[in-house]
Amino acid sequence: MKLLTVSLATVLCAVALTSCNSGNTGAATSDKSTSDIVIETIMSRRSVRQYQPVAVGRDTMKTILECGINAPNGQNLQSWEIRVVDSPEFIDGVTEFFVKANPRAAEDPSFKNMFRNAPTVVFIAHDPTYDMSQIDCGLLGENMILSAWSMGIGSCCLGGPVRFMKSPEAADYLKRLGFSEGYELLYCIGFGYPAESPAAKDRDASKVRFID
Secondary structure, three states: OOOOOOHHHHHHHHHHHHHHHOOOOOOOOOOHHHHHHHHHHHHHOOEOOOEOOOOOOHHHHHHHHHHHHOOOOHHHOOOEEEEEEOOHHHHHHHHHHHHHHOHHHHHOOOOOOOOOOOOEEEEEEEOOOOOOHHHHHHHHHHHHHHHHHHOOOEEEEEOHHHHHHOOHHHHHHHHHHOOOOOOEEEEEEEEEOEOOOOOOOOOOHHHOOOOO
16 A cells, blocks of 8 residues: 555546547556556455545545546446535434334444445436446446545445435435436445455456457
């Protein structure tokens, strides 16, 4: 993590802006040291589920979001909408309804909220009328996750909380997110400063093949 400085987020954004907006078809950079840092960021990133009790600063989140929206996307439709929640009132409020519906969740002594205890949550919705919008939203999220990690900020992609957000119990909170008509909440990402250092899990390389 010592090499993963704030400057990498700027590098990631600059690479995205260059590759998407300038028509440059060559390599974004030939600087090997920068390449090594990007690879280290990707390979060292872990899902975090325990965080320090402080929200990520909004200026920092703006950098993360800028990297996110510069992700590749089909036809430049940008078929996503993003809402950032760092309000304890919102997070604790919807968690209260979640615990009523899922009382066993709160039995875990480390449980703080339904978003894997993250103090900042990014909700991502997609336009279902475009059949590749879910892919675009995935690319968006990965850009955010990697740029966050480069600044020492952990994250975890979350599906379970989204299922609850779509339930009748959480309807008021979903409405408060204010997504445009027709957009559907797809997933969310919890962000925060890690209070744990998860170990890497094995990946099955046999699922990758070169075809001659």
